[in-house]
Amino acid sequence: MDQFATAGHQLLVNQVPITQLVDRVGQTPFYAYDRSVIKQNIAQLRAELPGKIKLHYAIKANPMPALIDFIAPLVDGLDVASSAELIHALNSSVAPTQVSFAGPGKRDAELQMALASGIIINIESENELKRVIALSEQSGYRANVALRINPDFELKSSGMKMGGGAQQFGIDAEAVVNILPLLQQPSVNFRGLHIFTGSQNLSAASICEAHRGIFALAAKIKQQLKLDLAHLNIGGGFGIPYFPGETVLDIKPIATELKGLLEQYQSEFATTEVIIELGRFLVGNAGLYVSRVTDIKQSRGETFVIVDGGMHHHLAASGNFGQVIRKNYPVAIANKMNLPTGDNVTITGPLCTPLDLLAKNMSFPQIEVGDIVAIYQSGAYGFTASPREFLSHPQPIEVLV
Numbered sequence: 001m002d003q004f005a006t007a008g009h010q011l012l013v014n015q016v017p018i019t020q021l022v023d024r025v026g027q028t029p030f031y032a033y034d035r036s037v038i039k040q041n042i043a044q045l046r047a048e049l050p051g052k053i054k055l056h057y058a059i060k061a062n063p064m065p066a067l068i069d070f071i072a073p074l075v076d077g078l079d080v081a082s083s084a085e086l087i088h089a090l091n092s093s094v095a096p097t098q099v100s101f102a103g104p105g106k107r108d109a110e111l112q113m114a115l116a117s118g119i120i121i122n123i124e125s126e127n128e129l130k131r132v133i134a135l136s137e138q139s140g141y142r143a144n145v146a147l148r149i150n151p152d153f154e155l156k157s158s159g160m161k162m163g164g165g166a167q168q169f170g171i172d173a174e175a176v177v178n179i180l181p182l183l184q185q186p187s188v189n190f191r192g193l194h195i196f197t198g199s200q201n202l203s204a205a206s207i208c209e210a211h212r213g214i215f216a217l218a219a220k221i222k223q224q225l226k227l228d229l230a231h232l233n234i235g236g237g238f239g240i241p242y243f244p245g246e247t248v249l250d251i252k253p254i255a256t257e258l259k260g261l262l263e264q265y266q267s268e269f270a271t272t273e274v275i276i277e278l279g280r281f282l283v284g285n286a287g288l289y290v291s292r293v294t295d296i297k298q299s300r301g302e303t304f305v306i307v308d309g310g311m312h313h314h315l316a317a318s319g320n321f322g323q324v325i326r327k328n329y330p331v332a333i334a335n336k337m338n339l340p341t342g343d344n345v346t347i348t349g350p351l352c353t354p355l356d357l358l359a360k361n362m363s364f365p366q367i368e369v370g371d372i373v374a375i376y377q378s379g380a381y382g383f384t385a386s387p388r389e390f391l392s393h394p395q396p397i398e399v400l401v
Protein backbone atom coordinates (compact mmCIF):
# COMPACT_ATOMS: atom_id res chain seq x y z
CA MET A 1 0.00 0.00 0.00
CA ASP A 2 2.62 2.46 -1.15
CA GLN A 3 0.22 5.42 -1.38
CA PHE A 4 1.09 5.86 2.32
CA ALA A 5 4.72 6.52 3.22
CA THR A 6 6.31 5.43 6.48
CA ALA A 7 8.88 7.03 8.76
CA GLY A 8 10.64 4.59 11.06
CA HIS A 9 7.86 2.40 12.43
CA GLN A 10 5.12 4.98 11.86
CA LEU A 11 2.62 5.00 9.02
CA LEU A 12 2.28 8.56 7.68
CA VAL A 13 -1.04 10.11 6.72
CA ASN A 14 -0.20 13.11 4.53
CA GLN A 15 3.10 13.43 6.44
CA VAL A 16 1.55 13.06 9.91
CA PRO A 17 2.83 10.05 11.93
CA ILE A 18 -0.08 7.82 12.92
CA THR A 19 0.55 8.10 16.68
CA GLN A 20 0.45 11.88 16.42
CA LEU A 21 -2.69 11.69 14.28
CA VAL A 22 -4.42 9.52 16.91
CA ASP A 23 -3.52 12.13 19.55
CA ARG A 24 -4.74 14.91 17.31
CA VAL A 25 -8.06 13.21 16.55
CA GLY A 26 -8.59 12.54 20.26
CA GLN A 27 -10.23 9.15 19.90
CA THR A 28 -10.18 5.84 18.16
CA PRO A 29 -11.80 4.54 16.04
CA PHE A 30 -11.75 7.01 13.18
CA TYR A 31 -11.55 7.28 9.42
CA ALA A 32 -8.69 9.37 8.01
CA TYR A 33 -8.63 10.54 4.38
CA ASP A 34 -5.35 11.74 2.90
CA ARG A 35 -5.69 14.84 0.68
CA SER A 36 -2.40 14.21 -1.09
CA VAL A 37 -3.49 10.74 -2.23
CA ILE A 38 -6.83 12.04 -3.59
CA LYS A 39 -5.02 14.83 -5.40
CA GLN A 40 -2.52 12.39 -6.87
CA ASN A 41 -5.30 10.01 -8.03
CA ILE A 42 -7.03 12.83 -9.90
CA ALA A 43 -3.81 14.27 -11.34
CA GLN A 44 -2.82 10.85 -12.67
CA LEU A 45 -6.22 10.28 -14.27
CA ARG A 46 -6.17 13.72 -15.87
CA ALA A 47 -2.69 13.09 -17.24
CA GLU A 48 -3.71 9.81 -18.85
CA LEU A 49 -7.30 10.36 -20.05
CA PRO A 50 -7.94 12.37 -23.24
CA GLY A 51 -8.40 16.07 -22.41
CA LYS A 52 -11.93 16.06 -23.81
CA ILE A 53 -13.13 13.63 -21.13
CA LYS A 54 -14.77 15.37 -18.17
CA LEU A 55 -14.32 13.88 -14.73
CA HIS A 56 -17.17 13.76 -12.22
CA TYR A 57 -17.07 12.61 -8.59
CA ALA A 58 -19.89 10.29 -7.48
CA ILE A 59 -20.54 11.53 -3.96
CA LYS A 60 -22.03 8.33 -2.61
CA ALA A 61 -18.55 6.76 -2.41
CA ASN A 62 -17.67 9.26 0.32
CA PRO A 63 -19.98 12.18 1.15
CA MET A 64 -17.90 13.77 3.94
CA PRO A 65 -18.57 17.50 3.37
CA ALA A 66 -14.93 18.56 3.84
CA LEU A 67 -13.85 15.93 1.34
CA ILE A 68 -16.46 17.09 -1.20
CA ASP A 69 -15.20 20.66 -0.76
CA PHE A 70 -11.65 19.46 -1.32
CA ILE A 71 -12.53 17.50 -4.46
CA ALA A 72 -14.94 20.06 -5.98
CA PRO A 73 -12.29 22.30 -7.60
CA LEU A 74 -10.33 19.27 -8.84
CA VAL A 75 -13.19 17.72 -10.86
CA ASP A 76 -15.63 18.95 -13.52
CA GLY A 77 -18.84 17.92 -11.82
CA LEU A 78 -20.56 15.93 -9.10
CA ASP A 79 -23.05 13.07 -9.21
CA VAL A 80 -25.55 12.70 -6.39
CA ALA A 81 -27.94 9.93 -5.46
CA SER A 82 -30.14 11.50 -2.76
CA SER A 83 -31.46 14.86 -1.60
CA ALA A 84 -28.85 15.06 1.18
CA GLU A 85 -26.08 14.48 -1.36
CA LEU A 86 -27.68 17.15 -3.54
CA ILE A 87 -27.47 19.64 -0.67
CA HIS A 88 -23.77 18.76 -0.22
CA ALA A 89 -23.18 19.27 -3.95
CA LEU A 90 -24.99 22.62 -3.97
CA ASN A 91 -22.92 23.72 -0.95
CA SER A 92 -19.73 23.06 -2.92
CA SER A 93 -18.07 25.27 -5.53
CA VAL A 94 -19.39 23.14 -8.40
CA ALA A 95 -22.01 24.85 -10.61
CA PRO A 96 -25.49 23.25 -10.41
CA THR A 97 -25.40 22.68 -14.19
CA GLN A 98 -22.50 20.29 -13.57
CA VAL A 99 -24.41 18.25 -10.98
CA SER A 100 -26.48 15.22 -11.93
CA PHE A 101 -28.90 13.18 -9.86
CA ALA A 102 -29.29 9.44 -10.50
CA GLY A 103 -31.14 6.70 -8.66
CA PRO A 104 -34.39 4.81 -8.94
CA GLY A 105 -37.55 5.97 -7.19
CA LYS A 106 -36.75 9.63 -6.66
CA ARG A 107 -39.49 11.16 -4.51
CA ASP A 108 -41.48 14.21 -5.61
CA ALA A 109 -39.74 16.35 -2.98
CA GLU A 110 -36.34 15.31 -4.34
CA LEU A 111 -37.39 15.98 -7.93
CA GLN A 112 -38.72 19.38 -6.89
CA MET A 113 -35.35 20.22 -5.27
CA ALA A 114 -33.58 19.09 -8.43
CA LEU A 115 -35.85 21.28 -10.62
CA ALA A 116 -35.45 24.34 -8.42
CA SER A 117 -31.67 23.99 -8.29
CA GLY A 118 -31.27 23.55 -12.05
CA ILE A 119 -29.25 20.35 -11.88
CA ILE A 120 -29.56 17.50 -14.38
CA ILE A 121 -31.97 14.72 -13.50
CA ASN A 122 -30.92 11.31 -14.76
CA ILE A 123 -34.29 9.77 -15.58
CA GLU A 124 -34.62 6.14 -14.48
CA SER A 125 -38.07 5.28 -15.89
CA GLU A 126 -40.80 6.55 -18.19
CA ASN A 127 -43.01 7.18 -15.20
CA GLU A 128 -40.31 9.24 -13.51
CA LEU A 129 -40.09 11.42 -16.64
CA LYS A 130 -43.86 11.95 -16.55
CA ARG A 131 -43.65 12.98 -12.90
CA VAL A 132 -40.81 15.38 -13.68
CA ILE A 133 -42.85 16.96 -16.49
CA ALA A 134 -45.90 17.36 -14.23
CA LEU A 135 -43.81 18.94 -11.47
CA SER A 136 -42.06 21.18 -13.96
CA GLU A 137 -45.38 22.40 -15.42
CA GLN A 138 -46.68 23.06 -11.90
CA SER A 139 -43.63 24.92 -10.67
CA GLY A 140 -42.46 26.61 -13.86
CA TYR A 141 -38.88 25.35 -13.45
CA ARG A 142 -37.72 23.86 -16.75
CA ALA A 143 -36.42 20.32 -16.33
CA ASN A 144 -32.81 19.54 -17.32
CA VAL A 145 -33.12 15.91 -18.19
CA ALA A 146 -30.78 13.11 -19.20
CA LEU A 147 -31.92 9.57 -19.84
CA ARG A 148 -30.27 6.78 -17.96
CA ILE A 149 -30.12 3.87 -20.35
CA ASN A 150 -30.07 0.24 -19.30
CA PRO A 151 -27.89 -1.12 -22.11
CA ASP A 152 -28.45 -4.40 -23.92
CA PHE A 153 -24.99 -5.61 -22.83
CA GLU A 154 -23.18 -6.12 -19.52
CA LEU A 155 -19.95 -4.84 -18.03
CA LYS A 156 -17.97 -8.08 -17.72
CA SER A 157 -15.93 -9.01 -14.62
CA SER A 158 -17.56 -6.29 -12.53
CA GLY A 159 -17.86 -6.44 -8.74
CA MET A 160 -21.40 -5.11 -9.07
CA LYS A 161 -23.38 -5.09 -12.33
CA MET A 162 -25.77 -2.17 -12.75
CA GLY A 163 -26.66 -2.50 -16.41
CA GLY A 164 -27.70 -5.19 -18.86
CA GLY A 165 -30.54 -7.67 -18.44
CA ALA A 166 -33.51 -6.67 -16.27
CA GLN A 167 -32.67 -3.79 -13.91
CA GLN A 168 -34.31 -1.27 -11.59
CA PHE A 169 -31.82 1.21 -13.09
CA GLY A 170 -32.48 3.17 -16.26
CA ILE A 171 -34.74 2.76 -19.26
CA ASP A 172 -34.17 -0.31 -21.42
CA ALA A 173 -32.26 0.72 -24.55
CA GLU A 174 -34.90 -0.70 -26.89
CA ALA A 175 -37.71 1.24 -25.14
CA VAL A 176 -36.15 4.68 -25.44
CA VAL A 177 -37.85 5.56 -28.76
CA ASN A 178 -41.25 5.23 -27.06
CA ILE A 179 -40.60 8.22 -24.84
CA LEU A 180 -39.51 10.61 -27.57
CA PRO A 181 -42.84 12.53 -27.37
CA LEU A 182 -42.20 13.14 -23.67
CA LEU A 183 -38.72 14.50 -24.40
CA GLN A 184 -40.26 16.98 -26.85
CA GLN A 185 -42.48 18.59 -24.20
CA PRO A 186 -41.70 22.31 -23.78
CA SER A 187 -40.93 21.88 -20.08
CA VAL A 188 -38.13 19.42 -20.92
CA ASN A 189 -34.59 20.52 -21.69
CA PHE A 190 -33.08 17.27 -22.97
CA ARG A 191 -29.37 17.17 -22.13
CA GLY A 192 -28.11 13.74 -22.96
CA LEU A 193 -27.56 10.15 -21.93
CA HIS A 194 -26.23 8.36 -18.86
CA ILE A 195 -25.02 4.78 -19.25
CA PHE A 196 -23.57 3.31 -16.05
CA THR A 197 -22.84 -0.37 -16.38
CA GLY A 198 -21.26 -1.41 -13.10
CA SER A 199 -18.84 -0.86 -10.26
CA GLN A 200 -15.52 -2.15 -8.88
CA ASN A 201 -14.01 -3.39 -12.13
CA LEU A 202 -10.30 -4.23 -12.29
CA SER A 203 -10.24 -5.40 -15.90
CA ALA A 204 -9.17 -2.70 -18.36
CA ALA A 205 -10.23 -5.00 -21.23
CA SER A 206 -13.78 -5.31 -19.87
CA ILE A 207 -14.04 -1.55 -19.30
CA CYS A 208 -12.82 -0.90 -22.86
CA GLU A 209 -15.39 -3.36 -24.19
CA ALA A 210 -18.14 -1.59 -22.23
CA HIS A 211 -16.97 1.80 -23.53
CA ARG A 212 -17.17 0.53 -27.12
CA GLY A 213 -20.70 -0.71 -26.43
CA ILE A 214 -21.69 2.58 -24.78
CA PHE A 215 -20.47 4.76 -27.66
CA ALA A 216 -22.20 2.54 -30.23
CA LEU A 217 -25.44 2.50 -28.24
CA ALA A 218 -25.36 6.27 -27.65
CA ALA A 219 -24.83 6.91 -31.37
CA LYS A 220 -27.73 4.62 -32.21
CA ILE A 221 -30.07 6.30 -29.71
CA LYS A 222 -29.02 9.75 -30.91
CA GLN A 223 -29.99 8.71 -34.42
CA GLN A 224 -33.32 7.26 -33.28
CA LEU A 225 -34.25 10.34 -31.25
CA LYS A 226 -32.83 12.85 -33.74
CA LEU A 227 -31.87 15.00 -30.77
CA ASP A 228 -28.48 16.49 -29.99
CA LEU A 229 -26.63 15.26 -26.94
CA ALA A 230 -25.12 18.05 -24.88
CA HIS A 231 -23.47 15.36 -22.80
CA LEU A 232 -22.83 11.65 -22.74
CA ASN A 233 -22.07 10.21 -19.32
CA ILE A 234 -20.32 6.87 -19.88
CA GLY A 235 -20.31 5.85 -16.21
CA GLY A 236 -17.11 4.58 -14.68
CA GLY A 237 -16.80 1.56 -12.48
CA PHE A 238 -13.00 1.79 -12.22
CA GLY A 239 -12.09 -0.51 -9.33
CA ILE A 240 -9.33 -0.54 -6.72
CA PRO A 241 -7.50 -3.62 -5.41
CA TYR A 242 -8.70 -4.90 -2.04
CA PHE A 243 -7.64 -8.52 -1.84
CA PRO A 244 -4.50 -10.62 -2.34
CA GLY A 245 -3.84 -11.14 -6.05
CA GLU A 246 -5.70 -8.01 -7.16
CA THR A 247 -3.68 -5.28 -8.85
CA VAL A 248 -4.14 -1.58 -9.55
CA LEU A 249 -6.26 -0.89 -12.64
CA ASP A 250 -4.12 0.21 -15.58
CA ILE A 251 -5.70 3.37 -17.02
CA LYS A 252 -3.47 3.54 -20.12
CA PRO A 253 -5.36 1.00 -22.30
CA ILE A 254 -8.67 2.60 -21.26
CA ALA A 255 -7.34 6.04 -22.21
CA THR A 256 -6.08 4.76 -25.57
CA GLU A 257 -9.43 3.11 -26.32
CA LEU A 258 -11.31 6.30 -25.39
CA LYS A 259 -9.08 8.38 -27.63
CA GLY A 260 -9.90 6.02 -30.51
CA LEU A 261 -13.64 6.13 -29.75
CA LEU A 262 -13.64 9.94 -29.62
CA GLU A 263 -12.05 9.95 -33.08
CA GLN A 264 -14.34 7.23 -34.45
CA TYR A 265 -17.48 9.03 -33.26
CA GLN A 266 -16.17 12.53 -33.96
CA SER A 267 -19.08 13.42 -36.29
CA GLU A 268 -21.80 12.13 -33.94
CA PHE A 269 -20.42 13.70 -30.76
CA ALA A 270 -18.52 16.76 -32.02
CA THR A 271 -20.37 19.06 -29.61
CA THR A 272 -21.05 16.44 -26.94
CA GLU A 273 -19.32 16.61 -23.57
CA VAL A 274 -18.17 13.09 -22.64
CA ILE A 275 -18.18 12.45 -18.89
CA ILE A 276 -16.72 9.71 -16.71
CA GLU A 277 -18.15 9.49 -13.20
CA LEU A 278 -16.00 7.86 -10.54
CA GLY A 279 -16.36 7.39 -6.82
CA ARG A 280 -14.17 4.68 -5.39
CA PHE A 281 -11.29 5.22 -7.81
CA LEU A 282 -10.81 8.84 -6.67
CA VAL A 283 -11.01 8.32 -2.91
CA GLY A 284 -10.93 4.62 -2.00
CA ASN A 285 -7.17 4.21 -1.59
CA ALA A 286 -6.90 7.54 0.27
CA GLY A 287 -8.74 6.32 3.35
CA LEU A 288 -7.69 4.42 6.46
CA TYR A 289 -9.95 3.04 9.16
CA VAL A 290 -8.01 3.33 12.39
CA SER A 291 -8.74 1.47 15.63
CA ARG A 292 -6.81 0.54 18.76
CA VAL A 293 -6.12 -2.84 20.36
CA THR A 294 -8.07 -3.29 23.62
CA ASP A 295 -7.47 -6.98 24.35
CA ILE A 296 -5.41 -9.94 23.21
CA LYS A 297 -6.42 -13.49 24.08
CA GLN A 298 -5.56 -17.07 23.23
CA SER A 299 -8.25 -19.59 22.42
CA ARG A 300 -7.32 -23.21 21.73
CA GLY A 301 -4.11 -22.35 19.97
CA GLU A 302 -5.33 -19.28 18.12
CA THR A 303 -4.58 -15.66 18.97
CA PHE A 304 -7.41 -13.12 18.90
CA VAL A 305 -6.64 -9.42 18.86
CA ILE A 306 -9.68 -7.33 19.77
CA VAL A 307 -9.90 -3.70 18.72
CA ASP A 308 -12.28 -0.85 19.60
CA GLY A 309 -13.72 -0.69 16.07
CA GLY A 310 -15.33 -3.25 13.83
CA MET A 311 -17.98 -4.23 11.31
CA HIS A 312 -20.44 -1.64 12.65
CA HIS A 313 -18.09 1.07 11.34
CA HIS A 314 -16.63 -0.77 8.38
CA LEU A 315 -19.01 -3.36 7.03
CA ALA A 316 -17.07 -3.96 3.83
CA ALA A 317 -13.81 -4.82 5.63
CA SER A 318 -15.67 -7.38 7.72
CA GLY A 319 -16.74 -9.08 4.49
CA ASN A 320 -20.46 -8.46 4.90
CA PHE A 321 -21.07 -5.80 2.23
CA GLY A 322 -22.14 -8.01 -0.66
CA GLN A 323 -19.08 -10.28 -0.68
CA VAL A 324 -19.73 -13.94 -1.47
CA ILE A 325 -16.48 -15.21 0.06
CA ARG A 326 -14.85 -13.30 2.91
CA LYS A 327 -11.31 -12.10 2.18
CA ASN A 328 -9.07 -9.86 4.24
CA TYR A 329 -8.66 -6.21 3.39
CA PRO A 330 -5.04 -5.03 3.62
CA VAL A 331 -4.33 -4.31 7.30
CA ALA A 332 -1.28 -2.93 9.11
CA ILE A 333 -0.18 -2.30 12.67
CA ALA A 334 0.33 1.36 11.92
CA ASN A 335 2.74 2.09 14.79
CA LYS A 336 4.86 -0.99 13.99
CA MET A 337 5.60 -0.59 10.30
CA ASN A 338 8.70 -2.13 8.73
CA LEU A 339 9.11 -4.79 11.42
CA PRO A 340 9.35 -8.55 10.88
CA THR A 341 6.02 -10.35 11.06
CA GLY A 342 5.21 -13.35 13.23
CA ASP A 343 2.52 -16.02 13.57
CA ASN A 344 -0.96 -15.56 12.19
CA VAL A 345 -3.54 -13.83 14.38
CA THR A 346 -7.20 -12.91 13.94
CA ILE A 347 -8.35 -9.33 14.54
CA THR A 348 -11.96 -8.85 15.61
CA GLY A 349 -14.12 -5.98 16.79
CA PRO A 350 -16.06 -5.75 20.07
CA LEU A 351 -19.48 -6.79 18.76
CA CYS A 352 -21.27 -9.89 20.02
CA THR A 353 -21.37 -11.57 16.63
CA PRO A 354 -18.82 -13.76 14.82
CA LEU A 355 -19.40 -11.56 11.75
CA ASP A 356 -17.34 -8.84 13.45
CA LEU A 357 -14.07 -9.84 11.87
CA LEU A 358 -11.44 -7.43 10.52
CA ALA A 359 -8.54 -9.77 9.72
CA LYS A 360 -8.62 -13.55 9.69
CA ASN A 361 -5.32 -15.44 10.13
CA MET A 362 -3.02 -12.64 9.04
CA SER A 363 0.60 -12.20 10.01
CA PHE A 364 1.74 -9.01 11.80
CA PRO A 365 4.61 -7.78 13.95
CA GLN A 366 4.19 -8.66 17.66
CA ILE A 367 0.93 -6.92 18.69
CA GLU A 368 0.36 -5.36 22.15
CA VAL A 369 -2.65 -3.72 23.78
CA GLY A 370 -2.70 -0.04 22.71
CA ASP A 371 -1.28 -0.69 19.24
CA ILE A 372 -2.93 1.03 16.30
CA VAL A 373 -4.59 -1.07 13.63
CA ALA A 374 -5.13 0.56 10.23
CA ILE A 375 -7.28 -0.89 7.47
CA TYR A 376 -6.27 0.38 4.04
CA GLN A 377 -8.54 1.02 1.01
CA SER A 378 -11.18 2.48 3.34
CA GLY A 379 -11.88 5.83 1.68
CA ALA A 380 -15.01 4.69 -0.18
CA TYR A 381 -18.11 2.84 1.02
CA GLY A 382 -16.86 2.77 4.61
CA PHE A 383 -18.35 5.24 7.11
CA THR A 384 -21.69 5.74 5.33
CA ALA A 385 -22.00 2.16 4.10
CA SER A 386 -21.89 0.63 7.59
CA PRO A 387 -24.54 -0.13 10.24
CA ARG A 388 -23.07 2.30 12.76
CA GLU A 389 -25.98 2.02 15.21
CA PHE A 390 -25.66 -1.76 15.46
CA LEU A 391 -24.94 -2.62 19.13
CA SER A 392 -24.86 1.08 20.06
CA HIS A 393 -21.10 1.40 20.46
CA PRO A 394 -19.50 4.85 20.17
CA GLN A 395 -19.44 6.33 16.66
CA PRO A 396 -16.22 6.73 14.68
CA ILE A 397 -15.34 10.19 13.43
CA GLU A 398 -13.92 11.24 10.08
CA VAL A 399 -10.93 13.48 9.46
CA LEU A 400 -9.44 14.87 6.28
CA VAL A 401 -5.68 15.16 6.62
Ligand SMILES: *Cc1c(COP(=O)(O)O)cnc(C)c1O
Binding pocket: 058, 060, 061, 079, 081, 102, 196, 198, 199, 200, 235, 236, 237, 238, 277, 278, 279, 280, 281, 380
Ligand atom coordinates in the same frame (compact mmCIF):
# COMPACT_ATOMS: atom_id res chain seq x y z
C1 LIG B 1 -22.36 4.21 -7.30
C2 LIG B 1 -22.37 4.93 -8.55
C3 LIG B 1 -21.18 5.50 -9.04
C4 LIG B 1 -19.86 5.35 -8.36
O1 LIG B 1 -19.36 4.06 -8.46
P1 LIG B 1 -17.85 3.76 -8.03
O2 LIG B 1 -17.71 2.29 -8.18
O3 LIG B 1 -17.68 4.22 -6.63
O4 LIG B 1 -16.97 4.52 -8.95
C5 LIG B 1 -21.25 6.21 -10.22
N1 LIG B 1 -22.40 6.37 -10.86
C6 LIG B 1 -23.57 5.84 -10.43
C7 LIG B 1 -24.82 6.05 -11.19
C8 LIG B 1 -23.59 5.11 -9.26
O5 LIG B 1 -24.72 4.57 -8.83
